[in-house]
Amino acid sequence: MGPTALHMAAKCGSLGSLTCLLALRADVTKVDERGWTAIHFAAFYDNVSCIRALYRKDPRFLELETSAQYNSTPLLLASMAGAFDSLQYLLSLGANLTKLDSENNNIIHLAALYSHTEILKYIIEQNIPELPVWELLTEMMKSKEYRKQEMGVRSLEVLCVTDKQYWKAIHSAGSIPALVDLLHSKYETLQCIAAAVLCNLSTYPEVCQSIMDYNIIPVLIELLHSKQPELQSRCSVILYDIALIDDNASLIASLNICSRAASALALFAINNPKLLDLIRACGGVQMLVFQKLLQSSEELDQVNAAFQMIILAKVIVDMDEVTLSATGIITLVNLLKSKKASTVIVVGRLLSSLTQIREGISDAIITMGAVEVLCTHLYAEREQVRNSCATALGYLSFNRTGHRHLLKECRNQPELYDLLIANICKDGKISKEFTDEFEVQKLLGLPIET
Incomplete structure (x- = not known):
């Protein structure tokens, strides 16, 4: 009608x-x-x-x-x-x-x-009082729906430049952790807008102190590699504002240089034995480079150092390859138990990469109990945590030992299999042999494994 x-x-x-x-x-x-x-x-x-x-x-x-x-x-x-x-x-x-x-x-x-x-x-x-605008916008940024996340942070971006005094209310409403979480988003648009809001707020020392509590320096340094000029410039401004406070300037500088150099070497050395030979011929790399980062109070520095050690194990001259790889894997699996979602997301992604680079790495990861820890994260509230861990489990399912461990977990927790399948990233993989065997066992109704 x-x-x-x-x-x-x-x-x-x-x-x-x-x-x-x-x-x-x-x-x-x-x-x-x-x-x-x-x-x-x-x-x-x-x-x-x-x-x-x-x-x-x-x-x-x-x-x-x-x-x-x-x-x-x-x-x-x-x-x-x-x-x-x-x-x-x-x-x-x-x-x-x-x-x-x-x-x-x-x-x-x-x-x-x-x-x-x-x-x-x-x-x-x-x-x-019945309409707490700042808290409701923060709630939108934490939503699982992309549109709510985007429009929540866009509204914050406009409002924080409309009235300069709004920064106090934004800070008090607990918006900072939600904005930092968006910097970890897989969507560059959300990263860009969140960086813009933080860029407008970081001129205030109180905000800088708050964002430092959420391990933001490694994230900002990582985003400097983005292909988006706007995102790069905004992260640079935030880092500049943070550097003006306390001892942060030296922290940013030392972490930036070491992290970038080791990251570049590891990136080019993945599945590239000729380059590894060339690095070794040039004198190799000292363990001290990674030791500093492994002892950092920032978990993401430890994560990156552990990953780089595993990739560059053959060219680190003052320690043997087996010890280096074992140390790196133990560090990564331990950090997989972190309470910080940002750490778990990065570890999950790096474990996915490691399963594909060298024979024996997957076995070591599984031996350290990674499958069981990854499975617990499939119940996480944050979608990115579930995606990262499910994808890592998918790659580990190609390993026969990983296959058995994962099958045992799925048999003991029937809902786990559905969570695993639902959260694997689009470009991730899972063993067809594993999925077929689980479906057969599900039909047979086999008992729980102990």
Whole structure:
């Protein structure tokens, strides 16, 4: 059913036509195919005079929900459309501030999702306890839905430059860890916007001290390798601001130089025996380079050093290859037990790479108990943790010992197999022999292994 004459009058803001139709007893409860009545049209298209006339006709229209789409009230539609005057008027009438639509969005969520930052700014200025804007935007950044993450951080980006004093509220709302988490995102767009927000906030010493608590220096240094000029420049600015505080300048410099040099060597040496021979002919590498990073208080430095040691084991001149590889693998598996999601994500990715470079590495990883630890992370709240660990398990399933260990875990925890399959990255792999055997055992209903 299409719109009625009353709907069109409300939509176009034709108060005369609407008043005439009401006098002729037009059906004010009539809905279109979306379940919208006249007051929904008036609210969405920002026609306050029409809202006023319809509200006087029946005050119950104030909380009337659309019957076919999202169950939205006039206030929710006004927020979605950025209908500022309508929103102010509906709030003055006492519309329900905390009302949620069928997607669990309130007026803050909708204003952010549709880029209406002027509405967010208005709610902030009104200081409404039921609508904590900063906390709700932080919640959006932590969401599993990409669109909510993106629009939450975009709203924060606009607001933090709208009023310089907002940095205090953003800091107090616990937004810093959520922004740092977005720097670890697999989406470069999210990394870029999060870096922009942190770039605007890092001029304040209190914020710099906070972001230092979340192991941000290695992440920023890693992002300097990005092909996105904007991301590089923003990370550089944040590092500059951090360097101005306490002893951070020397920390950044030493970590940057050692990490970059070892990272470059390891990158080019992967599956490249000729280059390894050339490095050794040039005098090789001293263990001291990695020892510094292994003793760093930053877990990501330890992770990268351990990985680089394994790759460059043949060219480190003051320790034997077996000891170096074992030390690196033990370090990685131990760090896999970290409580920091960022550490677990990186370790999972590096383990995936290591399973493909040299015979015997997978056996050592499995012997150290990596399969069991990786399996526990499949229950993690963060999708990136699950993706990273599931992909590593997929590659380990090609190893016969890894195959048996993983099969045992999946038999003991039936839901684990579904989590594993659902979270493997698109470019990841899993042994067909393993999946076929699990399906057969599932059909046979074999007992739990002890």
